Amino acid sequence: MELVVTRNFGRPESWTLASYREAGGYEALERVLKEMTPEEVTDLIKASDLTGRGGAFFPTGLKWEFVRKDPKTPRYVVVNADESEPGTYVNRLSLELDPHMTIEGMIIAAYASNAERGYFYIRGEYGLSHERVKAAMREAYEAGYLGQGICGRDDFNLEVEFRRGAGAYIVGEETALFNSLEGKRGNPRFKPPFPTNFGVWGLPTAINNVETLAAAPAIVMNGAEWFKDLGIGDAAGTKMYCLSGNVVNPVCVELPLGVSAREVIMEHGGGVPEGRTLKGFKPGGASSAPLTPAELDAALEPKSMADLGTIMGTGGVVVFDDTTCMVDVAYRDALFFEDESCGFCIPCREGTPNLVQICERILHGQGTMDDLDLLEELGASMMASFCGLGHFAHQPVRGAVSRFRDEFEAYIHGRR
Amino acid sequence: MAIHHTELETPPGREPLPESERPKLETLRERLQPLKELPGSSIEALYAAQELFSYVPPEAMTLIAEELKIPESQVFGVVTFYTMFSLEPQAPNVLRVCRDLSCHLAGAPKLIGALEDALGVRHGHTSPDGQFTLKVVSCLGLCDMQPALLVNLDQHGPVMPDDVPDLLDGIRNGAG
Numbered sequence: 320m321e322l323v324v325t326r327n328f329g330r331p332e333s334w335t336l337a338s339y340r341e342a343g344g345y346e347a348l349e350r351v352l353k354e355m356t357p358e359e360v361t362d363l364i365k366a367s368d369l370t371g372r373g374g375a376f377f378p379t380g381l382k383w384e385f386v387r388k389d390p391k392t393p394r395y396v397v398v399n400a401d402e403s404e405p406g407t408y409v410n411r412l413s414l415e416l417d418p419h420m421t422i423e424g425m426i427i428a429a430y431a432s433n434a435e436r437g438y439f440y441i442r443g444e445y446g447l448s449h450e451r452v453k454a455a456m457r458e459a460y461e462a463g464y465l466g467q468g469i470c471g472r473d474d475f476n477l478e479v480e481f482r483r484g485a486g487a488y489i490v491g492e493e494t495a496l497f498n499s500l501e502g503k504r505g506n507p508r509f510k511p512p513f514p515t516n517f518g519v520w521g522l523p524t525a526i527n528n529v530e531t532l533a534a535a536p537a538i539v540m541n542g543a544e545w546f547k548d549l550g551i552g553d554a555a556g557t558k559m560y561c562l563s564g565n566v567v568n569p570v571c572v573e574l575p576l577g578v579s580a581r582e583v584i585m586e587h588g589g590g591v592p593e594g595r596t597l598k599g600f601k602p603g604g605a606s607s608a609p610l611t612p613a614e615l616d617a618a619l620e621p622k623s624m625a626d627l628g629t630i631m632g633t634g635g636v637v638v639f640d641d642t643t644c645m646v647d648v649a650y651r652d653a654l655f656f657e658d659e660s661c662g663f664c665i666p667c668r669e670g671t672p673n674l675v676q677i678c679e680r681i682l683h684g685q686g687t688m689d690d691l692d693l694l695e696e697l698g699a700s701m702m703a704s705f706c707g708l709g710h711f712a713h714q715p716v717r718g719a720v721s722r723f724r725d726e727f728e729a730y731i732h733g734r735r
Numbered sequence: 736m737a738i739h740h741t742e743l744e745t746p747p748g749r750e751p752l753p754e755s756e757r758p759k760l761e762t763l764r765e766r767l768q769p770l771k772e773l774p775g776s777s778i779e780a781l782y783a784a785q786e787l788f789s790y791v792p793p794e795a796m797t798l799i800a801e802e803l804k805i806p807e808s809q810v811f812g813v814v815t816f817y818t819m820f821s822l823e824p825q826a827p828n829v830l831r832v833c834r835d836l837s838c839h840l841a842g843a844p845k846l847i848g849a850l851e852d853a854l855g856v857r858h859g860h861t862s863p864d865g866q867f868t869l870k871v872v873s874c875l876g877l878c879d880m881q882p883a884l885l886v887n888l889d890q891h892g893p894v895m896p897d898d899v900p901d902l903l904d905g906i907r908n909g910a911g
Contacts, residue, residue, distance in 0.1 A: 446888025
């Protein structure tokens with residue numbers, strides 16, 4: 320299969336401008352600036368069906384068009400590299416191994432959305448990514464890809480500022496990231512108004528995940544149909560899937576969007592360690608509800624995952640074998656969300672510790688069958704949370720109960 | 736970001752900056768100057784303070800508020816929101832061990848236990864020799880190196896309990 324966003328990973332010093340240019344880097348930007356209007360770029364990206372790889376899968380071309388059509392200026396482009404979903408490391412690899420591809424995508428996004436300012440925001444823990452992206456930005460400025468009069472076009476300027484976070488999962492939520500960029504606590508903001516009209520500093524902002532932006536140059540070079548056809552069925556393009564947990568090879572692979580979980584886990588991950596059997600897996604990070612081996616042939620793309628009552632999420636596939644206790648897995652997820660809840664709204668601030676307490680009760684053999692109903696009730700009330708964190712925090716716990724109910728009942732009935 | 740009650744009981748300001756550390760405030764003031772041109776750079780300002788002092792002392796928060804012309808309450812709000820900032824002095828080597836799902840399945844609890852034994856402290860604290868602060872943190876995005884940890888910002892993994900003595904010796908000898 321043809322690779323899109325990981326195609327340069329094996330090249331020597333793949334993170335340098337020299338290496339990126341040798342591999343055809345920045346040719347897409349030059350083509351865009353020579354041959355295309357911003358409208359043509361958004362039309363192309365819309366036709367390619369490229370959607371947000373951070374997990375929301377919002378149509379990228381449409382987002383850029385919304386920003387361009389808002390008359391307020393200056394408009395912004397923001398790279399969201401606050402990757403913090405447990406089990407997910409795809410953006411880290413892109414930032415470390417090919418930062419220029421994301422930068423080129425960012426410049427194309429700026430042109431298409433008529434933005435003149437930008438931020439490259441990376442989570443605080445990604446030290447090597449900071450170094451590589453800062454160095455790549457310096458190279459891009461020196462080569463005239465960033466700054467004033469890009470590639471000789473007097474009418475196209477883009478000033479980008481590098482920023483890093485300091486440890487906060489919630490800042491990956493786009494409006495929380497704006498608050499962080501503005502030097503505030505990373506609490507989310509009310510939506511609407513949406514970022515395309517009211518983003519950082521209250522101005523129209525195209526905020527995109529690393530992997531989304533990195534796909535843009537290849538779409539410019541190869542066309543919308545080419546990208547679309549890379550996916551399976553109705554799903555367009557490729558996705559970086561990364562494996563972890565009880566799997567032989569915890570690796571990242573770029574595969575067609577819509578590939579089966581079986582192919583990802585068995586072929587690329589090498590399955591579970593010898594002598595063990597597969598018990599289940601999470602399709603996309605901590606927020607996604609776990610699935611069973613019976614669902615291995617499901618397509619890892621947003622629609623089929625939604626049909627199964629879980630989410631595609633980030634592509635962070637976490638594998639569980641028969642030595643893993645699913646009640647403990649649910650407990651781990653609950654602990655994570657309790658710790659990462661920003662504390663701003665009550666359903667999430669109170670709901671996440673409640674999830675932890677119920678899991679603890681069950682693990683300690685003090686749970687009752689009523690607790691399983693209580694989890695359902697709690698989940699329903701947490702849907703009143705202010706942002707996605709609270710909407711998703713209970714899903715992995717409830718999902719574990721619905722798919723692996725016998726394990727919860729074993730604790731409750733004292734069989735463990 | 737759960738509220739830690741110990742922090743609430745000991746608000747910053749109770750322990751004033753030692754006299755010997757005060758000259759560093761001038762250095763901080765100098766380092767804040769370029770940030771005045773960059774609106775919203777309070778996180779970078781706090782990193783500058785933490786780099787100098789190993790933590791964010793109350794005097795540094797006051798200085799940042801003055802220089803960047805933002806309310807001190809906002810500075811305090813930011814310090815306490817982001818987990819990488821510390822209100823207490825830290826050792827030169829901060830170990831951040833991932834506790835989340837993938838690393839947990841790969842043996843993070845045993846790794847944390849081995850580190851606690853080797854350093855002679857519970858996580859959340861600094862070793863008696865003052866060389867290491869041990870923290871247990873949310874997913875570091877190093878799941879391909881499960882179980883993983885950061886030494887300051889350097890990535891290590893997979894780290895098994897048996898690897899701990901060599902890892903710590905390496906850091907002590909400057910190999911980090």
